[in-house]
Amino acid sequence: MGKNIPLKNVLIYGAGMMGKNIAFVFSSNPVWRTVVCGRREVDIFGGIRAACAPLISRGIIGAGEFERRLSRIRFTKDIEDDGVRNADLVIEAVSEDMGLKQEIFEKLERRCRSDAIFCTNSSVMSPSEISSKLKYRSRFVGTHFWNPAHLIPLVEVVKSDATSEETAAAVMEVLIEAGKKAVLCKKDAPGFIANRMQHALWREAVYIVEQGIADAKTVDEAVRYSFGLRLPQLGPLENADMVGLDMTCSIHSYIFKHLCDSKEPSPLLTTLRNEGWLGFKSGEGFQKWTDEEKNAAGANLNEYLVNMLALSITKTARQ
Numbered sequence: 001m002g003k004n005i006p007l008k009n010v011l012i013y014g015a016g017m018m019g020k021n022i023a024f025v026f027s028s029n030p031v032w033r034t035v036v037c038g039r040r041e042v043d044i045f046g047g048i049r050a051a052c053a054p055l056i057s058r059g060i061i062g063a064g065e066f067e068r069r070l071s072r073i074r075f076t077k078d079i080e081d082d083g084v085r086n087a088d089l090v091i092e093a094v095s096e097d098m099g100l101k102q103e104i105f106e107k108l109e110r111r112c113r114s115d116a117i118f119c120t121n122s123s124v125m126s127p128s129e130i131s132s133k134l135k136y137r138s139r140f141v142g143t144h145f146w147n148p149a150h151l152i153p154l155v156e157v158v159k160s161d162a163t164s165e166e167t168a169a170a171v172m173e174v175l176i177e178a179g180k181k182a183v184l185c186k187k188d189a190p191g192f193i194a195n196r197m198q199h200a201l202w203r204e205a206v207y208i209v210e211q212g213i214a215d216a217k218t219v220d221e222a223v224r225y226s227f228g229l230r231l232p233q234l235g236p237l238e239n240a241d242m243v244g245l246d247m248t249c250s251i252h253s254y255i256f257k258h259l260c261d262s263k264e265p266s267p268l269l270t271t272l273r274n275e276g277w278l279g280f281k282s283g284e285g286f287q288k289w290t291d292e293e294k295n296a297a298g299a300n301l302n303e304y305l306v307n308m309l310a311l312s313i314t315k316t317a318r319q
């Protein structure tokens with residue numbers, strides 16, 4: 001696959017939020033054809049149009065180019081479709097259910113070519129376990145796209161205990177060709193790479209509120225107006241190098257004993273959950289959310305991501 005084995009046919013199995021947007025990612029190359037397989041008739045094109053509207057209104061994708069990209073995507077609800085039999089690359093994006101994912105890959109293995117590469121978009125589940133019932137486990141790998149998949153560049157390519165080097169390398173290459181920032185997670189570790197760090201931060205954020213050090217709004221502001229600003233430009237390990245590993249070491253020796261190291265969700269979080277304070281879903285979590293505020297939060301995030309994308313395209317064009 002990639003330069004050595006040309007990729008032509010992509011199958012996305014699962015027509016939900018992630019599946020639709022991943023299909024759009026693979027429409028970027030005129031040579032590739034993408035089939036989305038869902039269990040019932042759904043208007044994936046309406047979903048893609050809505051998700052991509054800000055890209056078109058900002059001129060990041062021209063209207064003509066967008067229609068050409070849509071014409072490279074086809075929907076089927078038939079697992080016996082040619083798009084399944086001829087797939088070079090399969091990306092599963094069905095609901096987060098281990099039994100369901102295992103069953104679907106067994107069905108696909110009976111129908112797909114024996115050299116097709118299988119990928120799972122699971123956010124947390126082990127690719128070793130998902131692929132455990134398959135015959136050809138070496139050509140199975142995790143591909144963790146982030147939501148919204150057409151706007152967030154990262155895809156974590158997660159090796160299982162059986163993924164071959166060739167499979168991981170081929171998938172990395174295809175994702176890069178599709179315009180994604182592919183990173184390799186060398187071990188099947190829970191949380192892969194980015195979610196381990198994200199939830200380490202969330203654990204401490206909840207702990208700060210629980211300990212009465214600051215309220216929830218202040219915690220978010222402290223991130224947003226400080227190291228959150230640096231992060232897109234300077235990763236934590238680059239930052240450690242910048243300030244010096246000697247200094248990093250002495251900060252860690254002083255502060256680590258004061259940080260949360262709980263192996264369980266925080267008592268504050270579980271109490272809020274038990275009392276039905278679920279955040280957006282119930283209108284109140286760490287803070288109150290009106291419908292307008294919820295809509296604005298979603299819209300602002302999308303606008304920010306589109307702006308970041310526009311900026312990175314301009315930067316690449318200048319280089």
Ligand SMILES: NC(=O)c1ccc[n+]([C@@H]2O[C@H](COP(=O)([O-])OP(=O)(O)OC[C@H]3O[C@@H](n4cnc5c(N)ncnc54)[C@H](O)[C@@H]3O)[C@@H](O)[C@H]2O)c1
Pocket residue numbers: 013014015016017018019037038039092093094095096097100121122123124144145146147
């Ligand atoms: N939503 C996110 O933020 C996010 C981010 C990264 C990864 N993921 C992962 O992507 C996967 C899909 O998540 P989503 O957010 O698109 O969920 P979703 O609920 O929007 O979509 C899941 C789809 O799976 C389909 N499905 C369920 N059973 C099926 C079956 N037997 N055959 C065919 N299709 C079936 C459903 O009809 C639905 O269309 C999950 O593994 C999830 O963990 C989600």
